[in-house]
Amino acid sequence: MRWWRRLTIAAAAALLAGGAAPGPGLAQQAIQLRFMSWYFGEDPAGPTLKALFAEFEKRNPTIKVVAETVTSAERVPKFTAAMEAGRGPDLYMDTPPNAPNLIARGYCLDLESRMKADDLLARFTKGDLDSFTDAKGDHYFVPYSTGPMGLIYNAKAFQDAGLDPNKPPKTWEELLEYAKKLTRDGKYGIGLFGKGDNSSVWRLWYWWMSNGAEVLTADGKKSAINSPAFIEAIDFWADLYRKHKVAPPSVPANSFGENNQLLAQGVVAMVESGVWQFGVTEKINPAIKGQLRAAPMPKRKVDVAVGGGTDALCITA
Template sequence: MKKIISSIMILFVLLVGCGSNTESNADGTNDETTTLTVWVMGSDDHWKTYHDDLIERFEQENKNIEVEVDYIPWAEGENKLVTAATNNRLPDVTTIAGRWTPQLVAMEAVEPLDSYFDEAFQESFVEGAWNTTQYQGSTWGLPIGFTTTGLFYRTDWLEDAGFNSPPTTWEEFVDVAKAFTAEDRYGFGLVGSNGMETTMFWAPFLWSNGGELLNDDLTEATFNSPEGVEALEFYTDLLLTHKVAPEGSINYGRGDSQDLFVSGAVGMTTVGPWFPKTLAQQAPEMEYSIAPYPVKKESANLGTADHIIMSKQSENKETAWTFMEFFTNEENDMKWAEYQGFIPYHKANLENDPRKDDPEFKVFFDVAPDAVVYPTMPEWPQIDQAIADAIQESLTGTKTPQQALDDAAEKVNLLLAK
């Protein structure tokens, strides 16, 4: 019997030894490799080139970590993430649109990060970008891809129309848009499709008029306030009354507005800091400049950030954090900002980036510290859709701005009451 037990123990030891990837070195360390699974939202070649390089540099610095990366098209991202979270199949780490993060948090699929960093780490990030990662008193990701937006306008058209400066108020904006509008062109590339990009175009006008999307404790819609109704009346009048936007605007997304500006079909659009690179490539002779959004009562600008998050189910959490730290460090923040045309999310980079003195980028840097961000909550995608639907209903004349926003607020309040 003792011989049998002894033989089993020897066999067990041999099997364990054969199954291990560990080889002890002279200094007591080992060469065991940890495989980290990573999803990156975005699948075009430009996107892949940057992230392939980042991962290669990470693996060079961390010889015992191997990264397996999958690139996910943005259009498929939300459904793929939710499905994976439902089935406990998320990767160790994934990049994600900031508006999706709370939804995965509510599914208990995201690892809270507060225990992984100290106060100095948090303080190194731009406040507006960092705030997008906060929900219910915890940190659920690290900011990446921080952007603000500005008003792009044709300087040659402005001069020809007799204006000395870009519009700074709503009234001036309408005057300039009217002056830009002619038989073969329009003043503003308005966005009206019933999707998130329509809310993005309209929200700064709401904030500029002193309105808010929701109340302070995020329990009730406030976008149908008098300030909100006035902001939607203004936005709707651009299309239906002043006729300074193309007739097809109710079907246009942000990309359509940009394309119209590039082609010379509209004289103004609102875009982020990546757009100058596009203009340099596609319309190098264009005369344009960038200004803040026109103001009704107070300056307002949309700030957005993507996130990088850790899966709660990950069995490699310390390794995942090592990757996330590298991904978002000051060096890679600056590399990504320059490569993609984004705004740095580290305070030091925001202050030292030479682009802040470039006329093409100065506006984005000026508004970054005080940029307004969307509410962080799992219901936001549905709220965003309700607002976009209301804007389109107003633009088509199906409902008055008041009716459209009131109906949307009723839907949102029912959602928030659950």
């Protein structure tokens, strides 16, 4: 029975990764696939996945995909506990920082041969694929999504501060100017991610890249984070909080969940985030619907579009 479940799960994973949907009759017996992800609690990610499930189930009526919703913060502890108890899901979604430990614990199947057979390795960028490998370079996750980061801002807050919501800041200097005008009466111009988790790290990429800095020297042999351009970028970011006070005092403890609440409650007017921010914020506070807008992140020296991390699927072992 286990081999049949794995075949069915592999077909479902291929569909979710953008492959051709299997035809009728894949499964000859009723089977239920449990899929754990934080996506199910977000919009538009949740409805999009469930639409894919419906398509898959229509083509394979003996298969039912069951969504198991967890929050982003609780996904690893809940998944780990379920796997250790022998009650883990069939499909699980996570990000590069967590993948090596999950692979090392033996929670995920080695998908190398299957991905080669289905020509999936040619469909994704090397960086996305290599974020989910073991020490030998074998792939254990199929990339599902990645998204460019931008400036998500509250148009009403802009108007209330005398700013034109149709003209978001285009430079770092303008960003600081806008943030100062938006900071008043217990509200702040921008929400920063200072917690030190993966959501925080992704958002820092933009700052040093926009300032023309690199993490490594040109030969790739030494760290370059002590370069003037890198230090200048991080100092500018940090000074929004420590010097200019245009970010909340809680910045060191804030990450995705905290900034979602702050944006939804109108405590901050701008955040660096992706398209998912709209649905997440509106779910917390439906009254904010229609107030949020998106723009490219302000430029310093280089125009950059930074991906907000890659989310990928594994088939559990």
